[in-house]
Amino acid sequence: MSAFDRIWRARTDRRAFLLGGLALVGAGAFTRVQARPRWNASSPFSLGVASGDPMHDGVVLWTRLAPDPLNGGGMPPEPVEVRWEVADDEKMRQIVKRGRVTATAAWAHAVHVEVDGLKADRPYWYRFHAGEATSPIGRTRTLPKPGDEADRLRFAFASCQHYETGVFTAYRHLAAEDLDVVFHLGDYIYEGPGRDGQVRKHQGLEIMTLPDYRTRYAQYKLDPDLQQAHAAFPWIVTPDDHEVENNYAGDVSEQDDPREAFLARRAAAYQAYYEHMPLRRRSVPMGPAIQLYRRFTYGKLASFFVLDTRQFRSNQPCGDGLKAPCPGVSDPQATMLGAAQERWLFESLAKSKGQWNVLPQQVMVAKVDRGTGADERYSMDQWSGYDAGRTRLLEFFAARKPSNPVVLTGDIHSNWVNDLKVDFRSANAPAVATEFVGTSITSGGDGLDQAATMKDVLAENPFVKFQNSQRGYVSCTVTPKAWQADYQVVDYVTRPDAPKKTRASFRLTDGRPGAERL
Ligand code: FE
Ligand code: CA
Numbered sequence: 001m002s003a004f005d006r007i008w009r010a011r012t013d014r015r016a017f018l019l020g021g022l023a024l025v026g027a028g029a030f031t032r033v034q035a036r037p038r039w040n041a042s043s044p045f046s047l048g049v050a051s052g053d054p055m056h057d058g059v060v061l062w063t064r065l066a067p068d069p070l071n072g073g074g075m076p077p078e079p080v081e082v083r084w085e086v087a088d089d090e091k092m093r094q095i096v097k098r099g100r101v102t103a104t105a106a107w108a109h110a111v112h113v114e115v116d117g118l119k120a121d122r123p124y125w126y127r128f129h130a131g132e133a134t135s136p137i138g139r140t141r142t143l144p145k146p147g148d149e150a151d152r153l154r155f156a157f158a159s160c161q162h163y164e165t166g167v168f169t170a171y172r173h174l175a176a177e178d179l180d181v182v183f184h185l186g187d188y189i190y191e192g193p194g195r196d197g198q199v200r201k202h203q204g205l206e207i208m209t210l211p212d213y214r215t216r217y218a219q220y221k222l223d224p225d226l227q228q229a230h231a232a233f234p235w236i237v238t239p240d241d242h243e244v245e246n247n248y249a250g251d252v253s254e255q256d257d258p259r260e261a262f263l264a265r266r267a268a269a270y271q272a273y274y275e276h277m278p279l280r281r282r283s284v285p286m287g288p289a290i291q292l293y294r295r296f297t298y299g300k301l302a303s304f305f306v307l308d309t310r311q312f313r314s315n316q317p318c319g320d321g322l323k324a325p326c327p328g329v330s331d332p333q334a335t336m337l338g339a340a341q342e343r344w345l346f347e348s349l350a351k352s353k354g355q356w357n358v359l360p361q362q363v364m365v366a367k368v369d370r371g372t373g374a375d376e377r378y379s380m381d382q383w384s385g386y387d388a389g390r391t392r393l394l395e396f397f398a399a400r401k402p403s404n405p406v407v408l409t410g411d412i413h414s415n416w417v418n419d420l421k422v423d424f425r426s427a428n429a430p431a432v433a434t435e436f437v438g439t440s441i442t443s444g445g446d447g448l449d450q451a452a453t454m455k456d457v458l459a460e461n462p463f464v465k466f467q468n469s470q471r472g473y474v475s476c477t478v479t480p481k482a483w484q485a486d487y488q489v490v491d492y493v494t495r496p497d498a499p500k501k502t503r504a505s506f507r508l509t510d511g512r513p514g515a516e517r518l
Contacts, residue, residue, distance in 0.1 A: 033102050035081040037131040042067045042074075044109075044133050047218060048227030051126065051140035052278025054181060054234040054296070058116035059140050061086075062278035063128050065109040069218035070203055072211060079104045082111050083129040086118070090125050092137060103130075108214050110275040120145045121299075138231040141180055143298050146353075150299030151479060154178060156488075157360065158473040159185040159240070159410025160440030161220070164198035166493025168225035170441045170472050173488060173500040175228040177475055180298075182233045183306075183360045185410030186240025187443065188273075189216050199445075199494050208265055213272030221276065230278075237277050238292050238306050240362040240411055244269040247320055247381045249313040250338075251288075254320070263288040293341050295348055302478055303354030305345055307361035312338025318380050322370055325378055329387040336363075336386045345393075349402040355480050355510065360408045365390060365435050366418035367425075369460050382411075394422045397432040404510060405433035406483065408474075413440040413447070415474070415487050417466040417506050419514045427462055431514035436485050436506075438474040446492045447471050449503075465515050466504055483508040484518070 037044075044065040053060045061084055068074025079102045088094040097117065103109040111128070118124060121144040128135040144150040156174050174182065194202040207216050220226065241247050244266050246254050253262040267288040274285050282291050290311065296304040314335050317328025328334060337345065349357055363382040367390070371377035378384035383393075397405050397420070407420065415438060419431035439447070447470040454467050472489035485506045490498035505518040 033079045033081050034076070037076075037080050039067055039131060039133050044075075044130050045128065045135035047221040047276075048230055049126070049128065049135050049138040050230035050235060050278045051138055051233075052235045052237065053280045053294075054141060054143050054236075056120040056143045056145045056297075058114060058118050059124070059142060059234055060278040060280055061111075061113040061115060061126050061128075061138070061140070063111055063135055064275065065103050065111075065130055066218060069222060070215060073108060073214070073218070075105065075109045077105045080109060080130060084111075084113050085127055085129075086115055087125045090137065090139065092125055092127060096124070108272075108275045112279065112281070114280060118142050120148070121150070136227075136231060140234045143180075143296065144301075145299065146297040148299040150301040153180055153298050153301055153478040154475070155181045155183060155478075156473050156475040157183040157185055157408050157410070157436075157438050158441055159438060160187040160413055160443040161226070162187070162190045162440070162443040163220055163223075164190075164195060164200050164202055165445045166199050166442030166471065167496050168223050168229075168441055169490050169493060169496060169498050170488070170500075171223075171225040171229040173490070174473055174475075175225070175232040179233045179475070182229065182235045183304075183408060184235055184237040185360055185408065185438070186238060186362045187242045187410065187440075188237070188239065188277075189213075189220050190242045190443070191216070191245055208268070210268040210271060213269050214275065217272055217276040235278060236296060236304070236306060236360070237279070238308060238360065238362070239273055239310065241310055241381075243273050244310070247316075248310060249315050250311065252315045293337075293344065297354065300353060300355060301480060302356040302358055303348075303352045304358045304360060305348055307337065307345070307359055308341065309336050309362045312341055313386075316380050316385050318385060320380055322377050322379050324371070324376055325384070325387065329385055332388045334386050334388055336383060336389045342389070342392070346396055346400075349396070349405075350400055352402055354403065356404045356406060356478055356483060357402045358406050358408060362409065363411045364409050364416070364418075364437060365393070365407050365420055366416070366461075366463065368416075368418070368457065368464065370457060372456050372460065379412075391422065394420060394432055398422050404483075404508070405513075406508065407433060407435040409435055409437040410440075412437065413444040413469070415439045415466065415468040415470070415472075415489075415503070416464060417485070417504075417515050419463040419465065421463060424461070424463060431463070433513055434508055434515050436474055436476075436515075439468070439470060439472055439487075439489070441473065442471060442493045444469070444471070446494050465517065466506065468503055470503065472500075472503070481510050485515070
């Protein structure tokens with residue numbers, strides 16, 4: 001089947017899905033919710049548990065019933081009752097909250113419980129029951145109250161977990177850390193077809209339809225290290241491109257598919273993303289639209305502004321790839337965030353009381369020139385392809401001086417530490433913010449400490465303080481006075497059990513933009 005046919009099949013399936021959803025609503029009065037479902041040999045909790053989008057008084061608890069995860073889930077079409085419990089202790093002896101929720105076929109029998117009324121800044125444990133089956137126990141944590149002094153925050157950020165190119169050993173190391181929260185910056189799945197000769201193999205062809213996306217999430221979520229990392233901490237997630245399609249921009253697909261067909265595919269992708277992530281009701285998708293940019297407040301210590309740099313993007317002004325900038329990059333209409341998100345970000349930053357103002361997002365902000373000497377070449381899928389929007393952001397930092405801005409980035413399967421400047425080409429221009437780019441969990445395979453070509457890149461771009469292309473994640477310790485970023489790497493992912501190494505550590509000091517190597 002051609003890619004085009006598959007997209008149109010996706011569109012037809014979407015219609016069938018919508019009709020199915022309506023039919024279910026219509027039949028709701030007559031369809032009994034199964035309160036005592038029977039499971040055969042396999043657990044319905046095969047995909048594990050997760051929690052996310054924490055607040056000071058609550059958190060989202062997630063699971064999905066899927067006794068046969070790689071064959072459509074294996075659930076009957078009827079809604080099924082799921083019971084949930086939250087406890088003060090890891091043995092689940094002191095239950096502090098419990099309730100019931102209905103898992104429906106329209107949402108792949110996923111459940112999202114928004115627990116509230118919890119105490120601030122403390123751990124909780126949770127689990128689910130469906131019929132006789134009980135899920136594994138997950139641990140989560142609430143945030144401190146917005147006005148509270150919070151003296152220390154520990155979090156990690158991760159991205160880019162291509163299933164075929166390696167095993168998720170980095171997540172086992174992440175799960176063993178002592179963290180308050182984890183940020184995922186996108187490429188949670190990859191959309192490509194199964195390929196032979198890799199470490200593992202995607203099931204099926206390139207994913208296009210809602211059932212395809214669901215099966216892909218199920219395949220990733222069967223990984224025990226990923227499940228462990230979800231069960232250990234609450235996660236705050238935002239997708240990048242591969243949750244839909246490589247390097248898409250808004251309603252423009254990589255290969256310029258018909259707009260309507262691409263939006264049908266995007267709707268399927270966003271629905272499956274919501275179904276598999278611990279997101280709040282505000283993020284329930286409406287067709288091809290999903291609300292993902294949002295704020296989190298960690299006491300007075302840190303405010304996080306999670307961005308969505310894919311959904312509202314204008315088309316890449318100079319096309320894709322690594323090239324010399326065309327005049328389009330300076331077009332003020334070219335946008336990475338879209339007008340509404342950009343206004344929200346600037347208004348929120350202007351009002352923020354956070355000591356550290358953190359932007360977890362997807363693609364590199366720093367203007368890294370990949371050409372040698374006078375030759376200038378930039379990655380057009382990153383902020384460098386949207387220079388006018390980047391300049392608005394950096395000038396905002398320079399002029400309005402929000403307290404300690406820090407950008408967290410994924411996407412490029414390598415570690416970087418960058419000073420961000422309004423004028424990157426001037427050696428004397430002051431830094432206005434810092435960018436920590438975290439590498440991939442697996443994408444790119446084993447990787448290299450430093451590729452030979454990187455020597456030139458570092459010489460060309462003196463605002464780059466560190467570069468490394470191994471696999472891993474970044475863990476951060478934040479206090480009112482200082483921020484420490486530890487670049488955690490593994491030497492290989494094509495074989496299991498690589499030990500963790502802290503490859504480099506950087507410090508930011510309150511009131512002084514720019515990173516120092518420790
Ligand atoms: Fe990636
Ligand atoms: Ca990407």
